[in-house]
Amino acid sequence: MILAIVGNKGGTAKTTTSISLAAALALKGKRALLIDLDGQASASLSLGIIRANLRPSIADAVQTRLKG
Numbered sequence: 001m002i003l004a005i006v007g008n009k010g011g012t013a014k015t016t017t018s019i020s021l022a023a024a025l026a027l028k029g030k031r032a033l034l035i036d037l038d039g040q041a042s043a044s045l046s047l048g049i050i051r052a053n054l055r056p057s058i059a060d061a062v063q064t065r066l067k068g
Contacts, residue, residue: 015042037062 005018015038022032036043039059045051 015046019043019046039063 003021005014005021007014018034022034025032034043034047035058037059039057041049041051041054041057041059044054
C-alpha cells in the first residue's frame with residue numbers, strides 16, 4: 001500500500017498526520033517509510049534527525065531538477 005499526504009496550504013497537519021500514521025503502522029508491525037520532501041524538513045527534524053545530516057536532501061535534488 002502506498003499513501004501520500006499532500007497539499008499546498010501550510011498549517012493543515014500534513015506532517016503531524018504523516019508521522020502519526022507511520023508510527024501507528026510501525027506499532028502494528030507494518031513496515032513504514034516516511035519520505036520528507038518538505039524543504040523545511042519538519043518530519044525529519046521531528047523524528048530526531050540532526051539538521052546538519054540532511055544535506056543534500058531529496059528536496060534539494062527535486063528542486064534542482066525542476067529548475068534545470
